[in-house]
Amino acid sequence: MAVLTVLVDNSDQDHYGLELAAKARINPGSVYPILIRLESEGWLTSAWEDIDESIVGRRRRKYYRLTGLGCSAAERELTTWQNRFNHPVLRPGAAII
């Protein structure tokens, strides 16, 4: 949810993995599965940075951006989440694990 919040708040910007992890305050190892899953669901689109690696002195990054579908779906999820937070119900993890 933290990642979604960052993505929605900056929906006009491109983001790379570690930047999102820092903004969402989660471990870098946790942000990549989220990005992969959101991209496979069509919520995110990704593109490699267009730079000359020898000039810039670093390797290119992969940038992510919310799609139109992702933006509306993420806002819906965040609203649902917010409502749930205000009126907590049984969490799924507690029922299964």
Added chain:
Amino acid sequence: MIWLTLITLILVPLFVAELFQCFPWIAEKLLLFASTKLPASARRDQLAQWQGDIDALPGQLIKVIKATSILLGSPAIGRAIATGIRQARPSAPTTPAVPTDHSRTQHAIVTLDAALNDASLNIEVLRASLGERFMDSLTTIERMEMADRLAAFKREYLRGLEKRYEQP
């Protein structure tokens, strides 16, 4: 005493400086090792993405710290990629095809159903045990998380079975 002073003043700073020089190399090796936890088809792209992200970080030690975090998260990354590959493969035996006119929620339910089939269960069993209202109250992301957890549970269960049968 003189030797101790010499060691403290010369060798320790040298050693520390040398160690700091090694940090990018260590980070690179950690990322390489992390990539071995991923499905072979996605290894190269994912490694390039990590390398690009790590390269831009200032400092040396932070590279190792972030690479370690990525290494720790690599099994989950591998699972996410494997799930994506399974969903993208129409002929996969355990994943039913998702009609294009399905909503995202229905897609998530089908994904969850596929994971449950993997675990020798199905969505109806879950609905019966957890209740229709509970299932309907879940968000898409929660359903996806449930699917992940069940798939992980199944893997652990199978691993446990394998171990049991391996024992004499």
